[in-house]
Amino acid sequence: MNTKLDLNAIRNDFPILSQKVHGKPLVYFDNAATTQKPQQVINALVDYYKGYNANVHRGVHHLSQVATEAYEDVRKKMASFLNAADSSELIFTRGTTESINMVAFSFGEAFVNEGDEIIVSTIEHHSNIVPWQMLCQRKKAILKVIPVFDNGVLDFEAYTKLITNRTKLVAVAHISNALGTINPIAEMIKVAHEKGVAILIDGAQGLPHGKVDVQALDCYFYCFSGHKMYGPLGIGGLYGRKSLLDQMPPYQGGGEMIKEVSFKGTTFNELPYKFEAGTPSIADAIGLGVAIDYLDNIGWDAIEAQEHALLQYATEQMIKEGGITIIGTAPHKASLISFLVDGIHPFDAGTILDQLGIAIRTGHHCAQPLMDRFGIPGTMRASFSFYNTTEEIDQLIAGIRRVKQMFL
Amino acid sequence: MTIADKEAMLVDEFSNFDEWMDKYNYIIELGKTLPVIDEKYKTENNLIKGCQSRVWLNADFDGKIITFSGDSDAVITKGIANLLIRVLSGHTPDEILAADMSFIDNIGLKEHLSPTRSNGLLSMIKQIKLYALAFKTKASLTN
Numbered sequence: 342m343n344t345k346l347d348l349n350a351i352r353n354d355f356p357i358l359s360q361k362v363h364g365k366p367l368v369y370f371d372n373a374a375t376t377q378k379p380q381q382v383i384n385a386l387v388d389y390y391k392g393y394n395a396n397v398h399r400g401v402h403h404l405s406q407v408a409t410e411a412y413e414d415v416r417k418k419m420a421s422f423l424n425a426a427d428s429s430e431l432i433f434t435r436g437t438t439e440s441i442n443m444v445a446f447s448f449g450e451a452f453v454n455e456g457d458e459i460i461v462s463t464i465e466h467h468s469n470i471v472p473w474q475m476l477c478q479r480k481k482a483i484l485k486v487i488p489v490f491d492n493g494v495l496d497f498e499a500y501t502k503l504i505t506n507r508t509k510l511v512a513v514a515h516i517s518n519a520l521g522t523i524n525p526i527a528e529m530i531k532v533a534h535e536k537g538v539a540i541l542i543d544g545a546q547g548l549p550h551g552k553v554d555v556q557a558l559d560c561y562f563y564c565f566s567g568h569k570m571y572g573p574l575g576i577g578g579l580y581g582r583k584s585l586l587d588q589m590p591p592y593q594g595g596g597e598m599i600k601e602v603s604f605k606g607t608t609f610n611e612l613p614y615k616f617e618a619g620t621p622s623i624a625d626a627i628g629l630g631v632a633i634d635y636l637d638n639i640g641w642d643a644i645e646a647q648e649h650a651l652l653q654y655a656t657e658q659m660i661k662e663g664g665i666t667i668i669g670t671a672p673h674k675a676s677l678i679s680f681l682v683d684g685i686h687p688f689d690a691g692t693i694l695d696q697l698g699i700a701i702r703t704g705h706h707c708a709q710p711l712m713d714r715f716g717i718p719g720t721m722r723a724s725f726s727f728y729n730t731t732e733e734i735d736q737l738i739a740g741i742r743r744v745k746q747m748f749l
Numbered sequence: 750m751t752i753a754d755k756e757a758m759l760v761d762e763f764s765n766f767d768e769w770m771d772k773y774n775y776i777i778e779l780g781k782t783l784p785v786i787d788e789k790y791k792t793e794n795n796l797i798k799g800c801q802s803r804v805w806l807n808a809d810f811d812g813k814i815i816t817f818s819g820d821s822d823a824v825i826t827k828g829i830a831n832l833l834i835r836v837l838s839g840h841t842p843d844e845i846l847a848a849d850m851s852f853i854d855n856i857g858l859k860e861h862l863s864p865t866r867s868n869g870l871l872s873m874i875k876q877i878k879l880y881a882l883a884f885k886t887k888a889s890l891t892n
Contacts (some may be wrong), residue, residue, distance in 0.1 A: 363769070457823035688801040690778075696769050704801045718822065719801065747770075747777055748824060 345643045351728050354379040355637075358728065361371060364365035365698030373518050373546060374676050374702055375568045378632070385631040389624040396620055398597065412623050415630035416613070422633055423580050424554040426542045428613040432584065433621050436546040436577035438468040440564035441512070443579060444541055444617060447589035448510060448562075452539075455481040458508045462487035462495050462524075463714050464517040467545040467707040473512055482681035486543060493520040493669035500529065504536045511540040515547025515563075519706040519722070520669025521652075521677040527558055534559060540667060541583065546567055549726075550648060550675050552641050555580050563628075566624065572632035576625035579616070586612055593618040598682070644727045648676035648707065651725040653735045662738050668720050677724035679706070682741055687721045692743045694721075697740045752844055755836045756852035761857035769833070772857065779827030786820040797872045804873055808880040814839055815884055817877060826881045829858060829870055837877055843884035846878060 342484055353356050355377045360367050370376060386665075389411075396402035398413050413428075420428035430711060435442045459473045463486055477484045485508075487500045495513075497682070504511070505559050511533045516523050526542055533540040541562035547553060549570040555563055560580070567576040570721040591598050595618030636644065655678055659665045669678040691703035704719040705712045712719055737740045750758075764773040786795075790807035797804040803822035809816045817838040821827040836846050836852065853859060 464804050686802060688823040689825050691801075693773065697774070718803070747774060 344648050346527060346639065346727060347728055348728070349735050350736045351639070354381065354597055356380060356383070362374075362698040362700070363696050367735050368699040368729075370729065370733070370737065371700045371702050372549075372571070372724060372726040372729075375574070375734070376549065376571045376726055377569060377728070378478075378628075379635050382628045383636050385628045386506075386573060386624050389627050394624070397623055398614075408623055411627050411630075412621070413603035415626045415633075417475075418630050418633055419578055420580075422552070425446070425580055426556060429707065430581055430583050432579045432581065432586075432613045433626055434564075434577050434579055434617045435575055435622070436568065437543060437564045438566075438580035439543065440562075440577060441442070441469055441543060442472045443592040444562050444564075444581070444589075447616070448585070449476040449480060449482075450537070451589045453480045453482050453509050455501045456507060457482045458485055458505060458514075459505050460508060460511040461486045462485060462500075462513050463489040464493065464495065464522060464708065465512070465514055465521060466518050466543065466545070468545075469512050469514060470710065481508070481660055483507075486710075489711070491715075493517065493522045493671045495524055497525065497528070498576065501532050504537075504538055506532065508536070508538045508631065511538055513540065514543040514551065516543075516670050516675045517669070517708075517711075518546045518677075519708040519711055519720070520671065520679050521674040522671040523673040523675055525565060525673075526560075528563075530559055544673060546677075551645055562584055567629040567632065567689050570632060571628075572629035573622075574627040575622045576629050585614060586616070591615050591618065598612050598697065631648065633685040639727070645670060647727040650723055651661040651731065652676040652678070652730055653724065654731050655737070657736050658734060659741075662741060665741065666715070668715060676726075677722060679722045681717065681720055682744055685744060685748045689717050689748060690741070693744045693747060694737070694740045695745065697736075699737055699740050701737075751837055752848045753868075754839055759832065759836065760852055760855045765883075775797055775818040776828035776832075777824050779831050780821075780824035780826070781824070783827075783831040783832055784818070785827075786818045790818065791820065804830060804870070806830075806873055806876050808844075808877075808884075809882075810887070813889065815845060817880075820875070826870065830873060832858075833870070833873060833877065836856060841889070842881040845881035846885065850874060 356369060357377045358369060387446060393404050395408040416431050418430045420431040425431055428641040434443060453476060459477060459482055461470055461473055473484055485503050487503060488496045490496060513524055513529060515526055536628050539561045542560055543565050544565040548565040561582045563580040565577055568574040598610050598615050598618040621727040659680060664683045666681045666683060687703040689745050691701060694701055702722040706722060786805050795805045795807050797806055802821050804821045804826060806819045815833045818833055819830045821830055830877055837848060875878050
């Protein structure tokens with residue numbers, strides 16, 4: 342396989358990858374759950390706590406100003422990464438889950454009434470189902486679900502028909518965490534907007550694999566997690582269209598999100614601070630900024646090419662090996678494969694692969710409605726990052742062969 | 750044979766395995782060959798919900814001893830479930846409640862009992878102990 346990436350150099354940036362697990366070299370194929378962190382990101386966290394840890398936005402002292410500047414620089418960087426019109430449209434959260442909950446609450450308070458409809462899809466992660474169920478329960482609204490074809494592609498025609506004049510919002514994943522399907526979000530956004538409906542994109546699996554332009558997409562809400570894109574845990578974000586965010590009430594109350602507080606009443610701060618109650622994860626945000634720089638430096642074309650090559654190689658090898666059923670065969674897929682080894686429970690196979698040093702995910706991937714749709718208890722999922730190699734995929738295939746010998 | 754005797758036997762059996770592979774092969778063998786639960790007991794009530802594999806456990810009490818049977822859709826889980834049943838089935842509620850289950854550790858399967866493994870085995874032990882407690886209470890009420 343030809344790749345422009347210097348894989349040795351890249352792998353050296355990720356200290357965790359060189360370790361052994363159960364005496365075998367670690368093969369880390371659980372990147373859709375969380376990606377590993379380059380030394381540059383780890384250093385950024387250490388540097389922050391060693392050199393300029395201080396609370397942001399409120400200190401007159403030097404450290405606070407340095408920390409505030411670094412924190413706000415990341416907001417600008419993320420906003421520009423997403424091509425947001427204004428950096429105040431970028432709200433820091435703990436991650437995708439919090440971002441979705443924020444919109445479900447605040448958008449719901451502002452716009453959703455009894456009898457209104459929210460649309461999600463069958464392939465959503467629980468994080469993009471449960472907050473909407475909670476909203477529907479609170480407001481006596483109705484949750485509708487876009488069906489999925491056997492290959493893991495959403496039924497687009499059914500989607501367009503689901504939108505009615507009672508629909509207030511569509512919430513859909515950019516990329517399915519369980520199947521890898523890349524949804525046609527540009528077209529889905531267009532259809533929703535033509536009918537005057539807001540749409541939220543769960544980008545937890547989307548942003549790690551390629552750049553997103555929220556203005557080109559005409560996207561109203563895009564949610565993401567830093568830890569799935571080589572940044573620290575505990576930081577993520579919500580991109581929201583200013584015109585909408587301005588109409589939405591705050592999600593949580595506390596410090597930072599207020600303008601003035603008295604016991605007669607409180608006035609709220611402006612965007613983005615209105616939605617950032619409490620002391621934010623400053624170090625983690627700074628680490629995320631470093632992760633973005635790291636990815637930009639490698640180059641998104643090279644990242645996409647390497648991930649695509651790994652997906653293609655793994656798919657070919659699995660088909661060649663036989664006795665493996667790939668769940669989710671959409672024509673447009675991100676670099677992850679959900680599969681079953683025929684006749685073997687995913688937990689059994691995963692346990693043996695773990696003993697061989699291979700980290701994959703087994704289970705329902707927090708997408709139980711999707712597993713029910715396919716009539717399976719769960720799958721095994723190998724998700725690849727640009728730092729993975731074809732040799733590692735060979736080890737996975739050898740591991741699967743070993744599993745078959747043990748169980749069949 | 751007491752629970753402690755059975756535990757000692759199992760620890761002895763497992764001490765023959767040097768390689769993790771042999772140990773797992775043995776558990777897989779147990780999972781494949783040991784008697785499964787009667788289909789009629791595979792009910793929602795008897796289902797212990799683990800995150801990854803489903804485990805069923807049935808308990809019968811004759812007034813003196815409890816007989817357990819169990820099953821799982823995953824072979825390794827079933828093998829380990831059968832080890833638990835082998836040790837704890839056929840004993841009085843008091844004996845079962847007193848069992849410290851340290852043999853799991855001694856045969857090198859502790860990792861399977863970590864709550865984070867979410868394979869239902871920890872819940873299974875809890876369920877076994879709950880049955881013992883319930884039957885003990887029931888017996889003391891009828892006596």
